[in-house]
Amino acid sequence: MVPVEYYVGLSAILFTIGTLGVLTRRNAIIIFMSIELMLNSANLLFVAFARTFEALSGQIFVFFVMTVAAAEVAVGLALIVAVFRTKDTINIDEVSSLRG
Amino acid sequence: MLLSEATNPGGAFNLVPWIVFFPVIGLLVNLVAGKRMGEKFIGTVASLASGLAFAVSVALFFALQANHGHKEIFHLLDWINIGALNIGWDFRIDTLSVTMMLVVSGIGTLIHIYAAGYMHYDVRYKEDPASYVRFFIYLNLFIAMMMILVSGDNYLMLFVGWEGVGLCSFLLIGFWFNRSPDGTFGTGNSYAAKKAFIANRVGDFGFLMAIFTTFWVTHSLQFDEVFHHLDSGEVPAWAIWAIAMFMLLGVTGKSAQIPLYVWLPDAMAGPTPVSALIHAATMVTAGVYLITRSAPIFSAGEGVHNVVAWVGAGTALFAATIAVGQYDIKKVLAYSTVSQLGFMVAAVGMGAYAAGMFHLVTHAFFKALLFLGSGSVILAVERGHHPIGEDAHGDHHDEHHGHDDHGHAFDPQDMRNMGGLRKRIPWTFWTYIMGTLALAGVPIWAGFFSKDEILADALHFNIGIYIVLSIAAFFTAFYMGRQVWLVFFGEPRSHGAEAAKESPRTVLIPLVILAILSTLGGFMNFPEVHQFGHWLEYTLGHFYHPTEFNANVALGSTAFGLAALFISWLVYGQNPRQTAKEKDPLEKAFPGIFAGMNAKWWIDEIYEDLIIRPYQKLAAWLADVLDWRFWHDWFHERVIRDGFFGLTRFLAHPVDLGVIDGIANGLARVTQGGATALSIFQTGFVRNYALWVFVGVVSILGYLIFR
Numbered sequence: 001m002v003p004v005e006y007y008v009g010l011s012a013i014l015f016t017i018g019t020l021g022v023l024t025r026r027n028a029i030i031i032f033m034s035i036e037l038m039l040n041s042a043n044l045l046f047v048a049f050a051r052t053f054e055a056l057s058g059q060i061f062v063f064f065v066m067t068v069a070a071a072e073v074a075v076g077l078a079l080i081v082a083v084f085r086t087k088d089t090i091n092i093d094e095v096s097s098l099r100g
Numbered sequence: 101m102l103l104s105e106a107t108n109p110g111g112a113f114n115l116v117p118w119i120v121f122f123p124v125i126g127l128l129v130n131l132v133a134g135k136r137m138g139e140k141f142i143g144t145v146a147s148l149a150s151g152l153a154f155a156v157s158v159a160l161f162f163a164l165q166a167n168h169g170h171k172e173i174f175h176l177l178d179w180i181n182i183g184a185l186n187i188g189w190d191f192r193i194d195t196l197s198v199t200m201m202l203v204v205s206g207i208g209t210l211i212h213i214y215a216a217g218y219m220h221y222d223v224r225y226k227e228d229p230a231s232y233v234r235f236f237i238y239l240n241l242f243i244a245m246m247m248i249l250v251s252g253d254n255y256l257m258l259f260v261g262w263e264g265v266g267l268c269s270f271l272l273i274g275f276w277f278n279r280s281p282d283g284t285f286g287t288g289n290s291y292a293a294k295k296a297f298i299a300n301r302v303g304d305f306g307f308l309m310a311i312f313t314t315f316w317v318t319h320s321l322q323f324d325e326v327f328h329h330l331d332s333g334e335v336p337a338w339a340i341w342a343i344a345m346f347m348l349l350g351v352t353g354k355s356a357q358i359p360l361y362v363w364l365p366d367a368m369a370g371p372t373p374v375s376a377l378i379h380a381a382t383m384v385t386a387g388v389y390l391i392t393r394s395a396p397i398f399s400a401g402e403g404v405h406n407v408v409a410w411v412g413a414g415t416a417l418f419a420a421t422i423a424v425g426q427y428d429i430k431k432v433l434a435y436s437t438v439s440q441l442g443f444m445v446a447a448v449g450m451g452a453y454a455a456g457m458f459h460l461v462t463h464a465f466f467k468a469l470l471f472l473g474s475g476s477v478i479l480a481v482e483r484g485h486h487p488i489g490e491d492a493h494g495d496h497h498d499e500h501h502g503h504d505d506h507g508h509a510f511d512p513q514d515m516r517n518m519g520g521l522r523k524r525i526p527w528t529f530w531t532y533i534m535g536t537l538a539l540a541g542v543p544i545w546a547g548f549f550s551k552d553e554i555l556a557d558a559l560h561f562n563i564g565i566y567i568v569l570s571i572a573a574f575f576t577a578f579y580m581g582r583q584v585w586l587v588f589f590g591e592p593r594s595h596g597a598e599a600a601k602e603s604p605r606t607v608l609i610p611l612v613i614l615a616i617l618s619t620l621g622g623f624m625n626f627p628e629v630h631q632f633g634h635w636l637e638y639t640l641g642h643f644y645h646p647t648e649f650n651a652n653v654a655l656g657s658t659a660f661g662l663a664a665l666f667i668s669w670l671v672y673g674q675n676p677r678q679t680a681k682e683k684d685p686l687e688k689a690f691p692g693i694f695a696g697m698n699a700k701w702w703i704d705e706i707y708e709d710l711i712i713r714p715y716q717k718l719a720a721w722l723a724d725v726l727d728w729r730f731w732h733d734w735f736h737e738r739v740i741r742d743g744f745f746g747l748t749r750f751l752a753h754p755v756d757l758g759v760i761d762g763i764a765n766g767l768a769r770v771t772q773g774g775a776t777a778l779s780i781f782q783t784g785f786v787r788n789y790a791l792w793v794f795v796g797v798v799s800i801l802g803y804l805i806f807r
Contacts, residue, residue, distance in 0.1 A: 022790050031786075096784025 007048035014041035028080050028090040032073075039069050112163030113172045115156050116191040119201055119247045122152040127240035134233035143216030143606075146236035150212045150243050154205035160198050169195055169638030173253050180256075184319050190253035192323070196639040199457065200250035200389055203464050207381045208243050210610035214472050215239065215373035217606030221479055222371055225283075225486075226276050235275060235371065242268035246382055250389060254321040255311050258390070262307065262354065265383045270297045272374040273367045281369045282511055292366040299363035303353015307390075310346035313339060327396040337402060344397055344404040347390065348411065355387025357415045357445055361438045362704060368430040372475030375430060380437045380471050381464040388441070388460050391448040395643040399451060408449025409561065413568040416442030418701070420575035424582065424686070425697025428513050429474045432583050435700075436539065437467055439572055443554055446565060452557035453640055454633040455647055458625045459550035461632075465621045466538035466547055469614035473532040474513075476603040476611065477587060480525045482512040485596030510596065515586040516680040517594040524600040527608045529588050531615040536584050538618040540577035541661040548658070549622030555657055556650040570660060577661040581668025590676025
């Protein structure tokens with residue numbers, strides 16, 4: 001059986017990639033995908049620890065996270081479509097009307 | 101409480117509140133219906149109200165006799181119940197109060213009947229017939245209040261009556277409030293009413309203090325409880341002395357003794373029936389009743405007897421001398437009343453309560469008679485001077501009455517304008533003679549017995565008082581003789597006296613009844629029998645001492661009185677004055693003394709200078725300097741107004757503009773500055789925000805891990 005440390009390591013790598021993606025990319029779709037990546041890294045940890053400690057609640061939690069993520073994707077993509085309609089771009093550096 | 105219950109004694113006692121209710125009903129009926137019903141109705145209702153009160157008093161008298169003189173207390177209502185203070189509307193029926201009730205309602209009824217005739221003319225001479233009903237309302241109110249005064253079972257109820265009769269006295273002295281005593285328009289009567297009220301107020305202060313002190317030391321105001329406390333010896337001597345002295349001050353006010361007697365002569369401004377009822381027969385005797393009622397207090401105090409007796413004796417002599425020098429027929433009688441009240445106060449002061457009360461009763465008879473007689477004389481002269489419509493309505497009178505043809509006022513009360521009235525008004529004359537003989541103390545007439553009893557007691561008590569009172573009695577006979585010679589004998593000295601007309605029957609009937617009472621009233625306390633004294637003994641108990649008949653005193657006073665009448669004939673009767681203008685014979689002989697008597701020994705002027713002026717000056721000073729200049733001008737302007745302005749200016753400028761606005765503006769500025777500073781972070785770049793979130797997460801996690 002694969003030791004749990006591996007999963008933790010994989011999850012950390014995925015999370016870091018996601019974070020860097022969010023911070024460095026300008027395309028809103030890419031940023032969005034990076035956020036999904038971070039969510040999935042967390043899901044991986046849930047599942048890994050659930051199996052290690054034989055606790056079913058971790059598994060259940062992942063279902064909730066995936067449900068919320070699906071909803072979030074729906075809202076997020078809708079936002080991106082709305083932004084694109086008004087600004088003709090999805091480069092988030094150009095969406096800065098709220099600058100104080 | 102039906103009249104039929106009066107057949108058994110207990111039932112009669114239950115009637116006692118009606119002595120107050122009947123007059124009150126009478127006045128209410130007149131108040132509501134009087135204006136519409138006419139004079140006959142008004143007079144009948146008022147007289148009937150008073151007469152029914154008299155009937156109840158008579159029923160009480162017989163019930164009390166059937167009860168062997170034992171007192172009864174009738175509790176009508178609770179009044180005040182606070183802690184130890186329990187006061188009710190309790191009527192006290194004992195021999196003393198029933199005596200007063202009989203006098204008040206009996207004389208009162210006669211005077212109501214008299215007034216029904218007298219006021220018919222008076223309201224027309226004063227050109228205000230609508231006042232007729234007002235007069236009888238006041239008169240009935242007076243009877244009700246006087247009944248409360250004499251029948252109350254505690255000092256507070258007595259005080260209610262005391263103040264009530266004072267109010268009625270004020271209202272009736274100022275009855276013609278827009279006129280002066282000489283009949284012209286002015287403020288003289290109002291002034292007299294005010295004077296009476298204020299002088300009485302001084303006395304009332306004394307009485308109030310006496311009540312307070314009584315309650316303080318005995319914790320009760322009910323007569324029997326107060327006297328019981330005194331008997332127990334727990335009450336300190338100084339307190340008894342203080343109560344007695346304060347009460348004496350009240351007595352000097354109500355019963356017109358030195359130093360507060362000055363209001364009574366001026367009270368003659370009221371219509372004559374008022375002078376007779378209130379200012380001669382009943383109200384002014386309230387002080388004598390008070391002392392008699394409080395006999396245990398006055399007998400318990402050390403030296404109290406002497407003070408009271410000397411006040412009374414001094415007043416008796418002093419007022420008698422003034423009466424000699426007066427020309428106004430009612431003023432003579434007024435000072436005579438003051439003098440006779442002095443006799444009564446002296447008597448009760450000496451502890452001769454029965455003698456004082458006896459004189460009170462006989463004096464009520466003959467002084468009411470004399471006043472009503474003088475009213476009849478005044479009316480006769482006024483009608484002679486100025487006939488008005490003699491039919492029952494009499495409202496078509498001509499224009500210029502109250503004044504003679506020469507334009508100056510004709511005074512129908514001035515004895516110099518009278519003379520020769522004997523043949524013109526015989527009924528008035530003969531009844532007046534009866535009153536005069538009674539007052540002068542001629543044997544078999546009422547005044548002889550009562551005055552003689554006082555003199556006999558005085559001889560026993562203190563020779564000084566006996567001498568003073570005897571001289572006063574001499575003057576009494578002299579001024580009454582002077583009055584009779586001046587008014588009824590000689591030749592008429594004015595047109596009014598020339599054409600004087602006898603008064604109507606309603607006026608004469610009370611005169612005749614009172615004349616009979618004045619003649620025979622003395623026999624109710626015949627020397628050595630003392631029915632009246634024994635009747636009062638039920639109430640007075642061991643404070644009653646029967647007066648021994650002293651033949652020397654009786655003979656001496658009779659000789660004195662007859663001598664005075666004879667001298668008055670020598671001076672005034674032998675050579676009657678011919679004109680209204682000439683000088684008084686006494687004035688020719690003793691100008692200085694007569695001037696003093698005529699000017700009332702300048703007491704009013706002395707009071708004016710000693711008390712009224714300084715008081716007015718003090719009041720003016722207080723008003724001008726303290727109230728106006730200091731309080732209004734300085735304090736209000738400088739302290740309150742300027743202080744307020746200063747405070748508001750301070751609050752507006754440094755506090756409101758500086759501190760409050762500073763805080764508000766400062767907060768705004770801080771917020772603005774903070775917001776400006778923070779707006780640096782609001783770049784609008786999502787990735788910047790994400791970076792800050794990331795930094796935040798990292799630093800929180802770092803803190804959690806490395807702390």
